[in-house]
Amino acid sequence: MSLKTVSLSPVSRTLPLILTLSALAALSLAGPAISTMAQAPQTPSVAEQAAPAKDPRYVKLEAMLTNVALIGMFTVDNKPMKDLREERYEIKSLQKLPGDDQLWAMEARIAYGQHDVTVPMVLTIQWADQTPVIVMDQMLIPGLGTFSARVVFHDAKYAGTWTHDKQGGHLFGRIEPLEKK
Numbered sequence: 001m002s003l004k005t006v007s008l009s010p011v012s013r014t015l016p017l018i019l020t021l022s023a024l025a026a027l028s029l030a031g032p033a034i035s036t037m038a039q040a041p042q043t044p045s046v047a048e049q050a051a052p053a054k055d056p057r058y059v060k061l062e063a064m065l066t067n068v069a070l071i072g073m074f075t076v077d078n079k080p081m082k083d084l085r086e087e088r089y090e091i092k093s094l095q096k097l098p099g100d101d102q103l104w105a106m107e108a109r110i111a112y113g114q115h116d117v118t119v120p121m122v123l124t125i126q127w128a129d130q131t132p133v134i135v136m137d138q139m140l141i142p143g144l145g146t147f148s149a150r151v152v153f154h155d156a157k158y159a160g161t162w163t164h165d166k167q168g169g170h171l172f173g174r175i176e177p178l179e180k181k
Helices: 010-030 032-038 046-050 056-064
Strands: 068-074 087-095 103-112 117-129 131-141 145-154 157-164 165-179
Touching: 056 087, 068 157
Parallel strands: none
Antiparallel strands: 068 087, 068 165, 087 103, 103 117, 117 131, 131 145, 145 157, 157 165
């Protein structure tokens, strides 16, 4: 048996592509009616059904540190403790990131000296039993400098240590809801 070679003209070779593109265009012009008819009923996947409930500590921390102000004082190493300075940070949101148990997204307003910026940050939060601790190690915040800190949160209060470039000290205060405007 012999095979015949058939030569297709350029128009014949592109005809299937043209027909496919025409069909896709017709479907897109038909609008949501066709796409709705083609959709299968929405049922949760096995993974979604088996997803564990969110850790209650995470829920509590997100609520405690969303739309709040940290209002308190800070010390500067090698300066008299009587020279306490007031500080205020506004936390717009805190949200647990999926995957890694320690990574959280925070959006905070940092205002001091000539600086007043709202900064999105990815932070490590570790747990001492039920107590959250923010851990920052040499974290560069553009326009502000490099920071390290350990800050503990408990009963609407915070306390910890801080380092900004070569300066450091202690910080402590209370957590208050931001006033709604």
